[in-house]
Amino acid sequence: MELLYILLVLLVLTRLGGEIAARLGQPTLVGELVAGIALGLVVAQSSGLFPVLADLPDNEVFLAITDLAIFFLMLFAGIELKPRELAEGSMTAFAVALGGFLVPLVSGFGFAWLFLPDSELKLVQALFVGTALAITAVPVAVKILIDLNQLDTRTGRTIVSAAIFDDVLSLVLLAVLLAVVRTGSFPGLADLLALGARILVFFAITIVLGLYLVPRLRPLLERAWVAEFELSAVLIMALAYAVLAEWLGLHFILGAFMAGLFFNRTTIDESRFEHVKTQVSGINSGFLGPVFFASIGLHLDLIALAQVPLFVVLLVLVAFGGKLLGAGGIAWGLGLGARGATALGIAMSGRGAVELIIADIALRGGVFSAPQPPPPVVENLYSAVVVVAVATTLLTPFLLRRALAGRGDDAPG
């Protein structure tokens, strides 16, 4: 069983890395990412010694395990948050998300337009860079907030709400990008409206079911005879929401999160809820989560950094600057103090897995196939975006800790 060997290596390295990070006062996520990067470097140097680990990025089973990890991460994030408090700050969060989405999109697009050579794919390539920078990785933001014990604070909730809005916006843009890659032209108004309708349908169904149907199932849940029925119930709800999201052309992480949000202390009694929370927390923090963050580190290819160093470094700066100005600026304008606004801008900067998924879709869609022969900046565009994903994920907790240092739980806002 190849998978058991993979899980053993990754679990040992990430827990060790996480423990070292924790003792150095850093979030465990940092140690897990570094463990993945270190493993990736060792394996790249001597892939003959570790054939299974060298093939990990193409291992279908391992990809499914990382998807399952994202599923549990989002489910746990939902379980830890309360829907009402998330809804309270939702107008602020929406404004922040919009700013944190549009500014990086436009600046990423403009930056790529300046650097990329003319070709029939230049527009798509620039749009790809813009999309990649506009993303906020909800799982990364959530994990960092959990590690820093800031998830259930006002700033934490605003960040998560904004990241989720940002995620929905990214999915709209991804659908547009996909249409451009596939058909060579921008989707029409009708297609965009259909996409918007699907998004509305998803939130309408999940919220209505979560508010009105799920609480009514409580007597059923509490009368079950089979063992561990509570965990099955939350998993069934999350899987159903995730499948609904996928079926509507959205990402499954939205479903897992919404299910966790509505499965709470009103669904089952306190002790059963704590029982389920313990189990999901174990799967998430003690098993699949570390494996997932190591897999992001494994993707790092430092060749891009060596071949087009200026482009990569500037891209990372634009990635941070765009979120800081866009999300942080709006937050500051809405009255969140300078420190809170900075923290918010930084927290929205982690891109992680979703950016890797988009880079992968672009690569398979042939976005980097022109001009021929490709100049270094086009040849390394995919790797550069991967570096941005890893660098933003790695630097965000460092910067966020610094930004949050010295402030109380709830800053004035």
Place this chain on the structure above:
Amino acid sequence: MELLYILLVLLVLTRLGGEIAARLGQPTLVGELVAGIALGLVVAQSSGLFPVLADLPDNEVFLAITDLAIFFLMLFAGIELKPRELAEGSMTAFAVALGGFLVPLVSGFGFAWLFLPDSELKLVQALFVGTALAITAVPVAVKILIDLNQLDTRTGRTIVSAAIFDDVLSLVLLAVLLAVVRTGSFPGLADLLALGARILVFFAITIVLGLYLVPRLRPLLERAWVAEFELSAVLIMALAYAVLAEWLGLHFILGAFMAGLFFNRTTIDESRFEHVKTQVSGINSGFLGPVFFASIGLHLDLIALAQVPLFVVLLVLVAFGGKLLGAGGIAWGLGLGARGATALGIAMSGRGAVELIIADIALRGGVFSAPQPPPPVVENLYSAVVVVAVATTLLTPFLLRRALAGRGDDAPG
């Protein structure tokens, strides 16, 4: 994400099936198997409507998930048992295992020899049937004992010990069968001795580490800073033991079980131990376990039953009779009362997943490729063995409950 859809369907059906079984006074395992069989029948009738579910037996990701399910099932079984009590009855268990192994092996071989046509593969085919009948599915026996609340009783412990010995013997025989399939001749004495040495090495390493190294890690475990470190620790130990088993040419289930056995109340304090046990129990009973038992039901192909009904029915009878006479007979001879001995013989009859794995190896190894054209009994030999696996797994809990009815927890023995 195809996997999420598969998990959703299987989890809903199995939990429903399990609940119905529980309310009818049956172990949940029965409901989970029946749910899998029902799904298999519906999908076979209309595979066009459920393409993903129709391809499930060939789905590499799903196979990995069922392997992970077996891993957690065995880990949980180990955690629930105490090594000392398991060792106490080990001479009885070994004798029972030997009887429950040799009698079905010989009777299966003889039965197949009578029914199968002459060909250059007749010897291998008869050996395959004998091996298939000699197996005891440890996960199935364990699940049934858990469902009947009989795992931690004297009979329960003897059954588990005997099943594990039987499993080791099966793995030896499987290695022999594999050698015959691959080379066309029986392995020599040197090969058999090497296999025996590997088995001894495995148990020596896992027992010595479990008794002397693991308790010394307790201070380290209790001082960890990262969240959910206890679960990671037991998983790392189980994964390491599983990888060791595979590396020595044995099955990973042995590693998962031995790790669970030695990770107990001496490894960490009571409250941490209960915390981990809750988490592994959740993954096992609330998530992966039901999915695994449904997957066994899914394998059922009733065409064999229609084409060679007498052969299949007799094979099921030989499968039960061999274990009852072999394991039950020895137990009775060793002074376990008639009721206890009957229960033991029945409990050893569940074959489940291991038999399916062996059938699959034989199929891929070309065991059924002669004579040409194949008569019905050879053409359906694979399916017949699958029917035996499902039938024994399904009937064992019914019969065992009846055998155990009315007797106290610990019968004289």
